[in-house]
Amino acid sequence: FEPISVALAIGVASIYVAYRHPALYCRFAECCGEEKPLNASALKLQLEEKLFGQHLATEVILKALTGFKNNKEPKKPLTLSLHGWAGTGKNFVSQIVAENLHAKGLKSNFVHLFVSTLHFPHEHQTKLYQDQLQEWIRGNVSACASSVFIFDEMDKLHPGIIDAIKPFLDYYEQVGGVSYRKAIFIFLSNAGGDLITETALEFWRAGRKREDIQLNDLERVLSVGVFNNKHSGLWRSRLIDRNLIDYFVPFLPLEYTHVKMCVRAEMRARGLAVDEDVVTRVAEEMTFYPKDEKIYSDKGCKTVQSRLSFY
Numbered sequence: 484f485e486p487i488s489v490a491l492a493i494g495v496a497s498i499y500v501a502y503r504h505p506a507l508y509c510r511f512a513e514c515c516g517e518e519k520p521l522n523a524s525a526l527k528l529q530l531e532e533k534l535f536g537q538h539l540a541t542e543v544i545l546k547a548l549t550g551f552k553n554n555k556e557p558k559k560p561l562t563l564s565l566h567g568w569a570g571t572g573k574n575f576v577s578q579i580v581a582e583n584l585h586a587k588g589l590k591s592n593f594v595h596l597f598v599s600t601l602h603f604p605h606e607h608q609t610k611l612y613q614d615q616l617q618e619w620i621r622g623n624v625s626a627c628a629s630s631v632f633i634f635d636e637m638d639k640l641h642p643g644i645i646d647a648i649k650p651f652l653d654y655y656e657q658v659g660g661v662s663y664r665k666a667i668f669i670f671l672s673n674a675g676g677d678l679i680t681e682t683a684l685e686f687w688r689a690g691r692k693r694e695d696i697q698l699n700d701l702e703r704v705l706s707v708g709v710f711n712n713k714h715s716g717l718w719r720s721r722l723i724d725r726n727l728i729d730y731f732v733p734f735l736p737l738e739y740t741h742v743k744m745c746v747r748a749e750m751r752a753r754g755l756a757v758d759e760d761v762v763t764r765v766a767e768e769m770t771f772y773p774k775d776e777k778i779y780s781d782k783g784c785k786t787v788q789s790r791l792s793f794y
């Protein structure tokens with residue numbers, strides 16, 4: 484066989500299959516699945532079973548995603564801003580959401596993760612990053628309208644960088660011939676974590692249940708807090724004052740019982756039998772806030788995995 488002709492024949496055959504039998508093609512190659520509906524009950528089940536102690540995040544994320552995916556003609560892309568202390572589940576949820584939108588999750592060609600300290604480290608290169616970001620998003624949304632973009636460590640992003648994507652998040656039908664209305668943008672940040680903890684603490688001190696905390700108790704506090712915080716990545720951001728962020732999603736600080744749940748989940752994931760003695764020992768190694776009352780794990784479940792390896 485002559486290699487060039489073989490490669491050419493394979494190429495032509497793939498194009499033929501892609502056009503004539505898209506379902507078959509998508510079983511072997513990853514497809515964008517722009518019109519693919521969201522399996523809302525599967526997402527609900529996963530969030531309820533896997534995500535501990537986050538009744539608000541579960542509720543908001545479900546509502547936001549089902550509403551958005553059920554809408555055939557969204558007027559703008561969906562933009563979620565997730566806030567909370569370290570280790571409370573923001574990356575974990577993003578991974579679950581990504582998997583429910585594109586089967587390969589974070590490994591999908593249509594899910595893109597940006598980490599501020601890795602991708603945008605130098606403040607003096609803000610202009611360059613803005614151009615690159617615009618170009619990257621334009622290219623990817625042109626290839627797949629339902630692309631997902633996750634921005635981790637928003638609080639470490641230099642002010643102004645994120646405003647470069649404002650035109651894409653706005654209510655435009657098209658920008659430069661590309662429609663961004665089916666894309667999803669998720670921002671992750673520790674900014675606002677202290678505000679959330681203070682509210683949770685007030686409830687706790689008043690003897691009220693954690694589950695009684697409503698979105699209203701936090702959403703406004705968060706958006707104002709983040710807007711006025713120089714180190715939030717959204718400081719005085721036009722995304723906030725133009726109301727382009729659809730939902731501010733609060734992640735509550737995790738309590739001792741939640742940490743124990745994380746340890747059990749991690750043991751099961753490793754195929755180990757759950758040993759309550761080890762569960763208690765790992766949970767007790769964590770440090771809790773405030774100093775006197777010791778209610779919230781200050782690293783959430785973040786170090787559970789590495790600590791468990793010692794046992």
Ligand SMILES: Nc1ncnc2c1ncn2[C@@H]1O[C@H](COP(=O)(O)OP(=O)(O)OP(=O)(O)O)[C@@H](O)[C@H]1O
Nearest residue numbers: 533534535568569570571572573574575745784785
């Ligand atoms: N609420 C939770 N429910 C279940 N597991 C959790 C939860 N929070 C954290 N975990 C576990 O801890 C690990 C670390 O959490 P994750 O990376 O999601 O934290 P994060 O909120 O993104 O933190 P950071 O702000 O530091 O990035 C997760 O992979 C998951 O295993």
